[in-house]
Amino acid sequence: MSTVFHFTFVPWFRSVAPYIHMHRGKTFVVGVAGEAIAAGKLQHIAQDLALIQSMGVRIVLVHGFRPQVNEQLKAKGHASRFSHGMRITDEVTLDSAQEAAGQLRYEIEAAFSQGLPNTPMAGSTVRIISGNFITARPIGVLDGVDFQHSGMVRKVDVAGIARALDFGAMVLLSPFGFSPTGEAFNLTMEEVATSVAIALQADKLIFLAEIPGVRVRPDEPEGDDNPIDTELPLAAAEELLARLPGAQHPTDTAFYLQHCVKACKAGVERSHIVPFATDGSLLLEIYVHDGIGTMVVDEKLENLREATSDDVGGILQLIEPFEKDGTLVTRSRTEIERDIANYSIIEHDGVIFACAALYPYPEAKTGEMAALTVSPQVQGQGDGEKVLKRVEQRARAMGLESIFVLTTRTMHWFLKRGFVQVDPDWLPEARKRKYNWDRKSLVFVKKLA
Template sequence: MDISFPFADWFRNSSTYIDAHRGRTFVVLIEGEGLTPERRAPLIQDLALLHVLGVRLVLVFGVRAQVREALTDAGLTPQRHQGRFVVDDACMSLIEREASTLRLAIEARLSPGLSNTPLHGVEINAISGNLVMAKPLGIREGVDFLRAGEVRRVRRDAIRTLLDQRSLVVLPPLGYSSTGEVFDLDAADIARHTAIALEADKLIIVGRARGLHNLQGRLMRQPSLKEAQSMVREYDDTELAEHVHIACDAARQGVGRTHLISWQDRDALLAELFTRDGVGTMITRERYEQLRGARLDDIGGLLELLRPLEERGMLVARSRERLEQEIDDYVVIERDGMVIGCAALHSYPEARSAELACVAVHTSYRGGERGDLLLEGVEQRARDQGLEALFALTTHTLHWFLERGFVQAGLDALPERRRQHYNPQRNSRVLLKTLSTSGALKTGV
């Protein structure tokens, strides 16, 4: 009797991501609530796994939750102004204590020899130090913030040297001034500066919110910077607003991808990084190339893009009139005013499915992720319409679809209305993909 283990299939399917992440630099911010004693173990184990798999890791941690509790226990109520505490010496003493305690707990969890954990025998050099330089916030609107500070700079070369030595760098929410003082810093701001300074491949923010959701409650898997900033204004969540602001700023300044996930989901970090469908929101830098809905003034560019593929028999010929009638079904990739890619979504709401059609990328721009970007845009459109499946018909690109989660199917998988127009002379393969409800296709890694 064959015995199957679900994790084995997941592990096999994760090989693409394991290979892609190896040697990459990730800056991971975990807010203090995610590092309470009852929550920290699985998160730290997952970070250790990333390290073992060859990811260059910088961990930035917050202590807001721990400091709030300590202030309450001490009977202290510091003044708050412009969203920051005025940090006097008594308050700073508590912050230093909580930051040091949590740093030691993290380092202890990363130490080898824990026989009852998955980290048994794994040696990880977790290194902290005076890697973040700070300056005081000073006096603002007449209020002296005392020991509250902001990031002056991150010691990029020192951090890179540690990463080159296979160390896992740990940054507490503290900074050091040129005059030898210690300042209280915002952990999210440290993460932003660090990711930008290191030109990190990813900034991963682990907070309370499970990503960014639209007004219908659907996860926004990969919003544009404009969409993310617009949508977060609808939330009464200062932490999420800060995280989105940090993500957008990092994207503008060269950080490849920022992921927003929640410590409330025990497996969120691995699920976001090693599965096709993520569990959070991913924000990327604005592209020189833009994915958008097609317009009537794109018709000329579409005809020019599609003609070579039609002549080779890869696509069914489409007239100008047909394109004009179906223009709202198309998405295009525009590069400096030129249409270099397109795809169409023809919906069959009675069957809760849609056809992915006319996927094309200009010959001069193939070999990147543009096909994935088009597929992602079409999938998100389908989800927004409440559809449950995509189907495609192809004669030349079977493997491309199979590699992206489609499976071969028979003609009976097509909606009746589409089946009536199937051309047996082309003998096109039918491919089908069930759409997940968690978010759009995880393109790239």
């Protein structure tokens, strides 16, 4: 095995490990558009879902069947009719939907039964449980349009789904529901997935969709200068939805986004739009920090707080690369454990992405901000400023009138944020005695208002 592989695999696996640990025991609801199956993506999606489940994630899979129903109707010479972004289901369409759903469930169960050698599913056993977990009600007449056998979710059998998940099975749901009298209703995959995620209070709702996500500027054409917005705060997502035209088609930005926002507002911590066209997109979205699609998230989930002894390992992992390249002075584990109460951190998804320590010198009414570090994964997103503000708040609470930093490389960052350079002789006597004249660090001070 090549040395190059070792050097690429080991750091990659270490970066993925926190996410594997974090997601263990969590519940994900995954909505797969029927277009993904029509495009021949089922085998790889099944392999990736089996791999995710093998790492301890509880999965509810909801499949769509829009193109499959259209195909059935075309074969019968019957036109597809839509309104308000939903299918109008007459008797012929209901029969076609039931036939398409039966065929798709067979194909999905077959895909999860192939524990083929030399694939991620080798030796795996994935049990699929499906059933009448959804109670539905008719949409009825909406704006003068009679939706007939099209319905909406009335109730989700949370206890039944939870029992199946506790059994270690993957739950498979078709976009069908039944009334208490046994009448069948055609539902949308998006509404079923969203309703189930809310009812279960799932940790994630993920749509494997036709679109790559939400663009930074949704009204403009796609391109390198208009990339995917990988993380959309809930408030920003709501604001965007209010500006967008109504969602009539799955390729409309608002089509999946409206369901992500609904889920997030109802307590589902994170909801995602992920492109099925990209092989392995589920794995990239779940186990890589930046992901590949768009995640709608309540920004309160980002935790800016004081560090505890449990954070020592995460801080060490964060600052180690900067110590190696000389940006930071090397600190031992013992030193960080001793001073852990001095540290403030930003934690997101259980991973520390920024930190800084405050060492007060009360006799001089100043304090040193040390070890200010922001992960390269999130640089440019404002985490440095957030930690700086927290350190300033802590310093003011201690009655300090200024904070100072010693740096050899990042002077411009501090100058832009109100620091001014001073001579090392300015340092408090206790700190001056520890100043490394060989390192020739520059000293910058910021007065606190």
